[in-house]
Amino acid sequence: MTIESPTSGAPLDGEATTPAVPVLEARGVTKRFAGVTALDSVDFAVRPGESLALMGENGAGKSTLIKVLTGVYQPDDGELLLGGVPAKFARPLDARRNGVSTIYQEVNLIPLMSVAQNIFLGREPRNRFGLINFARMYADARGLLDVYGIDVDVRRPLRSLALGIQQMVALARSVSINARVVIMDEPTSSLEAREVETLFSVVSLLREQGIAIVYVSHRMDEIYRVAERVIVLRDGRVVHVGGLAELPRVELISLMLGRSVEKVTRGGTTAFGGSHASSAPPVLVADDLSRKHQIDGIDIQIRPGEVVGLGGLLGKIPGMKNINMARNLQKAMKGGGGFPGMPGMGMPGMGMPGMGFPGMGFPGMGAAPSGESLTKMKTLSDKERNAKKAQRKREKDARKKSRR
Numbered sequence: 049m050t051i052e053s054p055t056s057g058a059p060l061d062g063e064a065t066t067p068a069v070p071v072l073e074a075r076g077v078t079k080r081f082a083g084v085t086a087l088d089s090v091d092f093a094v095r096p097g098e099s100l101a102l103m104g105e106n107g108a109g110k111s112t113l114i115k116v117l118t119g120v121y122q123p124d125d126g127e128l129l130l131g132g133v134p135a136k137f138a139r140p141l142d143a144r145r146n147g148v149s150t151i152y153q154e155v156n157l158i159p160l161m162s163v164a165q166n167i168f169l170g171r172e173p174r175n176r177f178g179l180i181n182f183a184r185m186y187a188d189a190r191g192l193l194d195v196y197g198i199d200v201d202v203r204r205p206l207r208s209l210a211l212g213i214q215q216m217v218a219l220a221r222s223v224s225i226n227a228r229v230v231i232m233d234e235p236t237s238s239l240e241a242r243e244v245e246t247l248f249s250v251v252s253l254l255r256e257q258g259i260a261i262v263y264v265s266h267r268m269d270e271i272y273r274v275a276e277r278v279i280v281l282r283d284g285r286v287v288h289v290g291g292l293a294e295l296p297r298v299e300l301i302s303l304m305l306g307r308s309v310e311k312v313t314r315g316g317t318t319a320f321g322g323s324h325a326s327s328a329p330p331v332l333v334a335d336d337l338s339r340k341h342q343i344d345g346i347d348i349q350i351r352p353g354e355v356v357g358l359g360g361l362l363g364k365i366p367g368m369k370n371i372n373m374a375r376n377l378q379k380a381m382k383g384g385g386g387f388p389g390m391p392g393m394g395m396p397g398m399g400m401p402g403m404g405f406p407g408m409g410f411p412g413m414g415a416a417p418s419g420e421s422l423t424k425m426k427t428l429s430d431k432e433r434n435a436k437k438a439q440r441k442r443e444k445d446a447r448k449k450s451r452r
């Protein structure tokens with residue numbers, strides 16, 4: 049007679065298939081904040097080796113659930129179970145020690161320390177004098193990263209690596225601490241395409257080892273590639289649990305939004321409908337916009353009320369400078385671009401094309417630069433006002449001078 053291990057999902061000979069015991073489970077978990085019920089009797093379960101997507105609109109309760117599962121918050125009601133046994137995580141360290149680890153978008157490691165030190169932080173191999181055995185630490189770190197095909201010099205400071213690789217290091221670290229569940233909250237938001245692929249291959253390796261993955265992302269493509277099951281939260285409640293293979297995207301979106309599939313489809317979410325095109329005259333026209341080595345002969349028209357997406361490749365190509373097409377375009381648009389009569393940008397109805405001053409933009413045009421906070425943001429019209437002020441002062445000084 050064989051004794052089935054509680055984590056094995058394989059059916060025994062002649063017996064009906066028994067689903068594996070969830071490695072981590074929440075039963076009837078409720079979490080309230082002043083005035084808000086962030087989680088309302090949530091049931092959640094993830095099984096060994098499974099990849100589960102956690103979906104929901106902003107404010108649905110995803111982060112709160114993750115924080116309850118990882119000991120950051122205590123539930124007001126309900127309980128957690130680890131491998132079928134009731135568990136309580138008084139703090140994040142308790143969860144981590146029990147094999148529940150999280151990878152956030154921002155890496156919680158120490159940037160100045162080496163890759164190897166970060167992996168073995170707090171449990172470095174030591175020699176008989178109690179000193180860190182660097183040779184062994186480097187070799188162990190190397191061996192660990194090799195498994196995931198991550199090729200970096202483990203002696204290098206973590207911060208000298210691309211963010212994606214830093215995340216992989218964080219992953220390797222949590223796995224080497226006997227992780228049983230790895231929770232990833234929007235892990236790919238700042239990764240380059242190639243790094244996303246590496247992350248996905250790491251995910252499959254983890255699953256092969258029986259580690260469960262909980263994956264939070266807004267990117268539908270990723271969800272369908274990485275996860276096999278989904279839990280959908282809406283207003284703090286579980287509104288759907290099921291396999292992804294049999295769930296069409298529009299249906300998933302309609303579950304998240306709480307609107308019928310017909311409404312979601314009619315709302316234009318799935319297509320650029322003709323109804324989006326405005327027939328009003330454009331407020332901004334770019335004509336044959338160019339910037340040396342960056343953009344070449346681009347035409348754009350923006351009409352009132354329109355949201356125009358500037359899309360482009362982001363990243364490094366061997367032998368080339370960092371490219372960010374959208375940003376180059378943005379720069380060129382801010383920069384005016386030309387002089388009257390020359391190709392450039394202008395506002396129809398305001399006279400001539402290309403009336404902006406290079407680097408100053410146009411009257412009535414504001415910019416919210418990426419990666420900067422609102423407090424640091426300065427509109428182009430502010431800049432322009434300052435430039436004009438400086439110009440007036442120069443003219444005044446010049447007049448003074450000529451009077452003398």
Ligand SMILES: Nc1ncnc2c1ncn2[C@@H]1O[C@H](COP(=O)(O)OP(=O)(O)O)[C@@H](O)[C@H]1O
Pocket residue numbers: 081082084085086104105106107108109110111112113
């Ligand atoms: N620390 C907090 N204090 C008060 N309200 C909170 C707190 N954290 C989350 N909430 C509220 O709980 C709800 C769920 O939030 P959250 O879990 O962050 O959602 P999601 O991650 O799905 O966007 C939201 O209404 C949010 O405003």
Ligand SMILES: [Mg+2]
Pocket residue numbers: 110111112
């Ligand atoms: Mg969140």
